[in-house]
Amino acid sequence: MTANNQDILSVRELQKEDIELIVSYWLESDSLSLLAMGVDLKKIPTKESLTQSLLGQLNMPLRHKQSYCIIWLLNNQPIGHSNTNPISYGKEAFMHLHIWDKTIRKKGLGAEFVKMTLPYFFENLKLQKIYCQPYALNPPPNKTLKKIGFNFVKEYITIPGSLNFEQSVLLWELTLEKFKTLPS
Numbered sequence: 001m002t003a004n005n006q007d008i009l010s011v012r013e014l015q016k017e018d019i020e021l022i023v024s025y026w027l028e029s030d031s032l033s034l035l036a037m038g039v040d041l042k043k044i045p046t047k048e049s050l051t052q053s054l055l056g057q058l059n060m061p062l063r064h065k066q067s068y069c070i071i072w073l074l075n076n077q078p079i080g081h082s083n084t085n086p087i088s089y090g091k092e093a094f095m096h097l098h099i100w101d102k103t104i105r106k107k108g109l110g111a112e113f114v115k116m117t118l119p120y121f122f123e124n125l126k127l128q129k130i131y132c133q134p135y136a137l138n139p140p141p142n143k144t145l146k147k148i149g150f151n152f153v154k155e156y157i158t159i160p161g162s163l164n165f166e167q168s169v170l171l172w173e174l175t176l177e178k179f180k181t182l183p184s
Contacts, residue, residue: 007074009072009073009074009109009113010073010116011071011072011073011113011116011117012070012071013069013070014054014058014069014070014071014081015058015071016055016058018069019054021078021100022050023050023051024100026044026050027044029100033102036135037134037135037138038135038160038165038167038169039165040165043163043164043165044163053067057069062089062124062125064089066085066086067085068083068087068093068120068124068125069081070082072116079101080097080098080101081098081100082095082096082097082098082113082117084096084121087125090125090127090128091127091128091129092127092128092129093129093131094130094131094132094133094160095117095121095131096132097110097114097132097134097141097144110141110144114145114148115148115184118174118179122179127176128175129174129175130173131173132145133158133169133171134172135160135164135167136167136168136169136170137167137168142172145172146172149182150172150174151174151178152170152171154171155168156168156169156171157169
């Protein structure tokens, strides 16, 4: 699947039928792509564990979710997702960005999808701030965040998520106030 000027981009909340796609993304992506994102291959959960975790979050009330997921669609076909984890409801959350099909990465779609996703995170989770901390050696998400209007905070060493190895990350921040001023 490739992107062109006639493509229709849309987003929606996670649905049960999306779970298999997310599980496949994590379990079937090639090792080099996962490593480029900072994933520790030994930490990838089993199909059953990942499926149960996603199902558990699906129907949980927003204020109690540990992760909140928005599906990215290209011409009504799911092609990626963004989720927040961890979440401090009413305060802040850490956002993660994933385009599943590597043939449509690096085409500028990520920025458009993130812009469409941010209202869900800010409004539904009542957030004051959204952070994102991509692997410093993974340029595309860092370029996307800068392009959208996130503020660079710092570079530091951490384990940014449950599936990651210790790495240098770039921390980006978007406040609710700045979000409200961004062009749509």
